[in-house]
Each structure stands twice: as C-alpha cells, then as structure tokens.
Amino acid sequence: MLTIKNLHASIEGNPILKGINLEVKAGEVHAIMGPNGSGKSTLASVLAGREEYEITEGEVLFKNKDLLDLAPEDRAREGVFLAFQYPVEIPGVSTTNFLRTAVNQVREYRGQEPLDAVKFLSVMKEKMKLVEIDQKLLSRSLNEGFSGGEKKRNEIFQMAMLEPTLSILDETDSGLDIDALRIVSNGVNKLKSAETATIVVTHYQRLLEYIVPDFVHVLYNGRIVKSGTKELALELEEKGYDWIKEEANAASV
Amino acid sequence: MSKDNQILEEFTSKEYEHGWSVNYEADEAPIGLNEDIIKWISAKKEEPQWLLDWRLKAFRHWQEMTEPEWANVTYPKIDLQALRYYSAPKQAKKPKSLDEIDPELLQIYERLGISLNEQKRLQGIAVDAVLDSVSVGTTFKETLSKLGIIFCSFSEAVQEHPELVKKYLGSVVPMTDNYYAALNSAVFSDGSFCYIPSGVRCPMELSTYFRINAANTGQFERTLIVAEDDSYVSYLEGCTAPQRDENQLHAAVVEIYAAKNAEVKYSTVQNWFPGDKEGKGGIYNFVTKRGICAGDNSKISWTQVETGSAVTWKYPSCILKGDNSVGEFYSVAVTNNYQQADTGTKMIHIGKNTKSRIVSKGISAGKSQNSYRGQVQVMKRATNARNFSQCDSLLMGDKCGAHTFPYIDIQNSTAMVEHEATTSKIGEDQLFYCNQRGISTEDAVALIVNGYAKEVLNQLPMEFAVEAQKLLALTLEGSVG
Numbered sequence A: 001m002l003t004i005k006n007l008h009a010s011i012e013g014n015p016i017l018k019g020i021n022l023e024v025k026a027g028e029v030h031a032i033m034g035p036n037g038s039g040k041s042t043l044a045s046v047l048a049g050r051e052e053y054e055i056t057e058g059e060v061l062f063k064n065k066d067l068l069d070l071a072p073e074d075r076a077r078e079g080v081f082l083a084f085q086y087p088v089e090i091p092g093v094s095t096t097n098f099l100r101t102a103v104n105q106v107r108e109y110r111g112q113e114p115l116d117a118v119k120f121l122s123v124m125k126e127k128m129k130l131v132e133i134d135q136k137l138l139s140r141s142l143n144e145g146f147s148g149g150e151k152k153r154n155e156i157f158q159m160a161m162l163e164p165t166l167s168i169l170d171e172t173d174s175g176l177d178i179d180a181l182r183i184v185s186n187g188v189n190k191l192k193s194a195e196t197a198t199i200v201v202t203h204y205q206r207l208l209e210y211i212v213p214d215f216v217h218v219l220y221n222g223r224i225v226k227s228g229t230k231e232l233a234l235e236l237e238e239k240g241y242d243w244i245k246e247e248a249n250a251a252s253v
Numbered sequence B: 001m002s003k004d005n006q007i008l009e010e011f012t013s014k015e016y017e018h019g020w021s022v023n024y025e026a027d028e029a030p031i032g033l034n035e036d037i038i039k040w041i042s043a044k045k046e047e048p049q050w051l052l053d054w055r056l057k058a059f060r061h062w063q064e065m066t067e068p069e070w071a072n073v074t075y076p077k078i079d080l081q082a083l084r085y086y087s088a089p090k091q092a093k094k095p096k097s098l099d100e101i102d103p104e105l106l107q108i109y110e111r112l113g114i115s116l117n118e119q120k121r122l123q124g125i126a127v128d129a130v131l132d133s134v135s136v137g138t139t140f141k142e143t144l145s146k147l148g149i150i151f152c153s154f155s156e157a158v159q160e161h162p163e164l165v166k167k168y169l170g171s172v173v174p175m176t177d178n179y180y181a182a183l184n185s186a187v188f189s190d191g192s193f194c195y196i197p198s199g200v201r202c203p204m205e206l207s208t209y210f211r212i213n214a215a216n217t218g219q220f221e222r223t224l225i226v227a228e229d230d231s232y233v234s235y236l237e238g239c240t241a242p243q244r245d246e247n248q249l250h251a252a253v254v255e256i257y258a259a260k261n262a263e264v265k266y267s268t269v270q271n272w273f274p275g276d277k278e279g280k281g282g283i284y285n286f287v288t289k290r291g292i293c294a295g296d297n298s299k300i301s302w303t304q305v306e307t308g309s310a311v312t313w314k315y316p317s318c319i320l321k322g323d324n325s326v327g328e329f330y331s332v333a334v335t336n337n338y339q340q341a342d343t344g345t346k347m348i349h350i351g352k353n354t355k356s357r358i359v360s361k362g363i364s365a366g367k368s369q370n371s372y373r374g375q376v377q378v379m380k381r382a383t384n385a386r387n388f389s390q391c392d393s394l395l396m397g398d399k400c401g402a403h404t405f406p407y408i409d410i411q412n413s414t415a416m417v418e419h420e421a422t423t424s425k426i427g428e429d430q431l432f433y434c435n436q437r438g439i440s441t442e443d444a445v446a447l448i449v450n451g452y453a454k455e456v457l458n459q460l461p462m463e464f465a466v467e468a469q470k471l472l473a474l475t476l477e478g479s480v481g
C-alpha cells in the first residue's frame, strides 16, 4: 500500500529526514518509535503533504500512485489520514460543521453522493459510539479549549468519519488518561481491516499493548536504524535508546 | 514565511458577480451640480416647496464645507461637477402597482435573485427596489398597510405622508452633519421610508435593494425608519453595482428613530463593485448612518457585512438618549485586492443605564487596507453606562493592513467601558489541518473566515446570513493559493 524509498526531506535548508525506507502492506500495523527530535512527526507531515518541507530525494508510492505528486487534500481524499500530535484550533467552526465539509468533499472525490444533514448526523451518531465522544464537544469550536485528551479523542473520531485506508497516528496516546487510552485504542482497532493499514508513532509500549504492531521501527537522526517485531518495543522500554544510538553512530562512521 | 508569500502570490480573485449593466432609456438630469440641478430634481419629483427649501439650505451649507480627510483612505479627488445627480429608468407612466412595472426593470432584479413578484417571494420579506435614483417598486404593501405600517419609497412618502417626513427628516442626521450628509440632503433622489406605528411588531423583514446601473451617476439615497412606542422592525439593505472602469460615488444617509420600548434591527449586506484586481474602478461608498434611541428602553442594532466598494467610509452610530436604551454594532468588513475600508461606529451614551456593544471583525487580504474607527462617548448624565467593544482583525498575507482607532471619552465616573482587540492571521497550520481532512484550500479559507465572523453573521436574519456567508467566501476566493 505504502512504499517509501530513500526519502530525504529538509526544512529551511536543514535536513531532517535522511533516507527513510519503509514498506507498509494492507492489513498491517507499524509502530514508529524514537527519541525526541528524531523526525517522526516530520515523516508524518511529509506523507500528509505539509508544504514547508522540501523533498530533496526519494519517492513515496501510495496505492501505486506517486504520493508526493498529490496536493495534501487529494492525499486525504485518496485515504491518507493523519491524527496530529498537536491538533489545530479553528474558532467559530464546530467539529460537526468541519467534518460535514470534509466528509462531503472526500465523498465527491470518491464519486459518492454527498450526505444530507440527516444522513450525516446518523453516521456521526454511530461513529461517536466508537470512541465514546460527547455530542457537546462536537458542537463546540473545533479543538478550541479542548483538553489534551479531548483533542486526541476528537482526532480519532475524525478518522472514523473519514474512513481512511492509511492512518498515521502521531502520539495519539499522549494526553489520554488510562480509560481513554483503552477506549480510543479499541476504536482504532475496530476501524482496522484487511484493506487498511496503520502507522502509530509513540513513545510508549503501553499503547502497543492495545494496538498491537506487526512491526516496530526506530527512527533516529532522520533514519530508520532498527526494525523488529513488537518485542523490540519492550526492549526499548527496558533499555532506552542509548544502545540504539551507539549502534547507529558506530555504523555511520 | 516565504511559503506564506508564495501562497499569496497565487492570489487569483474571482470576478465580481454582479458586474453587468443593462441599457434602458433613462430620464436624466444634466451633468453637474448647482442650484438649478437641485430645483430640477425637486421639480421632477413634484416635491413641496418646503422640501426644495430644505435641499437648497443643505446645498448652500455644503458649499461652505470641505471634504473630510481624516479617514485612513486615499483616493483621487472626486470631481463632483462631472457627475449626474439624477437618473431614472423611463417608464411610460408611474406604475400604480407591481403589475405595471416595466418587465425589463423587473428582469434586472430577477437577475440579481430578487423577485418583486409577491407570489414568487418565498417568505415574508417585503422589498423596496431602488434602481439608480428611483424606487421601482415595493412589495407586500397591502399586507403591511393593514397593520398601519408604511413601507414605501421615499418619494412616495413625501407625497403621501408629508407630515411624517417633515417631522423626522434630518432629525437624526442634521443636514449640516458632515460633507457627504449635506451633499446627500441637497441632491438625494430616493430611498425607503418605513414607519411602524405604536404597539406593532412588523411581521416580516423589510428590505431595500439598491442597484446602481447608469454610468457617471451618483447614487444618493435616503432612508428613514421611524419606530413608535413598543414597536419592532427588522430592516435589511442590499446593494450591487455594475463593473465599470470609472469610480462611482454613493453617498447615502440612513436615519433611524426609536421611541419608547421600540426596537429596530438594521442589517446591511454591502456588495458594491469593489474595483478590479488592479484597483481600477469601484464604488466610493461614503455613508452616514445614525440612529437615535429617543425613548426609554429602546434598542437599535446595526449589523453590517461589508464586502464591496473600492473605498468605504461608514460609521453606523447610536445616540442612546432614552434611559436604559441599548445600542449594538456588529460588523464584518472584508477587503481584498486594493480595497480600502474605514468603518466603525459611534456610541453616544446620554441616558442613564444605557448599554452598548460593539463587535467588529475586519478581514484583510491582497493589498487592501482595513481600519476600524470607533468612538464611545459617555456624557455627564449617563450614570451606569456600559460599553463592551471587541475589535478583531484577521490578516491574509503580508501586503495588507489592519488598523484600529478606538476613541473613548468618558464624562461620568460610574461608566464601565471595556475594549478588547486581537489581530490574527489565517495560519498555515489551520489550512494544512483542513487540507489533511480533504478540504480544499479555498473552502478551508471560507470555513475559517466564516467561523471568525460567526458572532456577527449570527445576528443576521437566516436568509441573509446564508447569502452573507457565500459572499464572504466569494470575496476571498483565491485569496490563498
């Protein structure tokens, strides 16, 4: 579904991603871990099409299309979803109104009829249950004054509404309380299918107990320096990143 | 940052939608301005002597005045002698009813999406349509007259209700008030008149639709709204003009009088031609709007959505004379390309326990300049006066400007005046967030801007609010790549 080949990206002349290679197949869950500042959010942003980043080398194929060639909105319409590490506030625009615009534009792109208000609300009701989100939150201005956890839950609610094929969750676990973590993870799991894939960026093994990854990758200094199975996450939890850094630094000399 | 600029370089503004004009035979005054022209206009309208005298007095006063230059706008001097002060579509005879109106004129309004045909009007909105200098027809007259409500063109009011016109004309905006008001008093051609008798709640929105069609013609309309004790009315005003290379002048006066316990809501969606992308053409909109809350517990509320005009100079104001009276001003002013707007309000607290609320939302894009100018004045006698002002500016790009000029003058120590101001930019973060959900940049801008202006848009009657939202989106279309 997603093939990243030798991806290099920089911002304002500073190289951040320095040769990422990754293959994600339908039905898989990949976890990306790594120290702060290693480039995880950058990778997510580049995949979603954030324009500040300059792609200096490499290619990305998504469902056999050149992803980097698509405008960010078209990537979304093709099925790429990013749950933001820091969701943005839009004053005066309710989540409901925002999503209605989004869902209908995505549907139009996919050649589907727009949902009328009644239909939209019934779909919304159904998806609300999935992440146990409160109706009241959805009629407030998008993310404005939301608690950290509410923002994250709202991200996953949006994911449920947009039915993406590739979901990238950037530290969705941070800010969620213990119960919310379980609820939101369950939601994500229910949305998984043989046709969809998930990339979860996280610092903590705990999330991976709920959303069990098929592969775990460690991103360090703009490169994936180690890949393994879910046991790798446990090992990292125990030992930290120093040994990985040492290995990586030794290898690059 | 450079990205921001680049996005804005890709600025391609949508063409003005109402830029067409129609050829019809017109009854016109000769070009130029002098006492003879004023007499000509007055005679044309078969006005009583007192009104002609009033006009001439205004004209003589105006001749002593100089054009104000304090507003934060620049434009070449207007040659007032090169304008025509009266132009009316020629109709065989004065229409007695809507059925007698020249179908060609009706078509102009149909094309603007305004049907003057009562059967076709979906719901209760009575319309008075003003084309260039005259009113071409008013709908729902009968329904309204059963309640004693007078809603007609200004000229008709002069003929049919001279005592009311004489009593209130110039009572809120004196003919000597300012340069443009004096000019308007001398040459005003038509407009709407609206009278709500005591105890009557007007059951439908009253609306006037102004359209400039003729070239080189100034439009000087005059609107007078009188709400007697315990009455209520909601009044709407819409405006469009054809797209022309030359600038056209529009200098209106609106007066509102609210008696005891009366409430008047006045909403405008102003969409005069703003000029093209290079700043060529467009309407100069120099308008004086003022209301007086003359009676205790009365309320006047101004809501304006300003998207058009090359230059806007407009300060709808409230004189809060009655005790416990309330004045409100809600405004969204959008400027794009080379538009300039200097707009705001004046709240003058005279009575006790008077309250005012100002919510101004400026949106600037392109190379435009957008200024808020507001004055809150609390007089000696106005114990416990309250004012709250919120002035927000939203910038799109770095070639435009937003300015705020609040003036506060308090002569009573019990007054409480609060002023809040913010300036923000449409963030790339916000746009990217919307894009990531599949929303195009254009729609994202519309969404964000409408969200920003929501508090004001919510004040508009439903049907108008939808229009206004579309208009905001249209005005800013292409303003971010």
Ligand SMILES: Nc1ncnc2c1ncn2[C@@H]1O[C@H](COP(=O)(O)OP(=O)(O)OP(=O)(O)O)[C@@H](O)[C@H]1O
Pocket (backbone or CB within 6 Å): A011, A012, A014, A016, A034, A035, A036, A037, A038, A039, A040, A041, A042, A043, A085
């Ligand atoms: N405009 C910029 N100029 C220079 N460096 C930048 C710029 N923007 C981001 N960076 C740097 O890019 C690096 C990667 O950031 P990124 O947000 O991708 O890290 P991350 O792996 O997601 O970290 P975290 O775990 O803390 O979320 C960081 O060192 C960051 O400071």
Ligand SMILES: [Mg+2]
Pocket (backbone or CB within 6 Å): A040, A041, A042, A085, A170
């Ligand atoms: Mg990050």
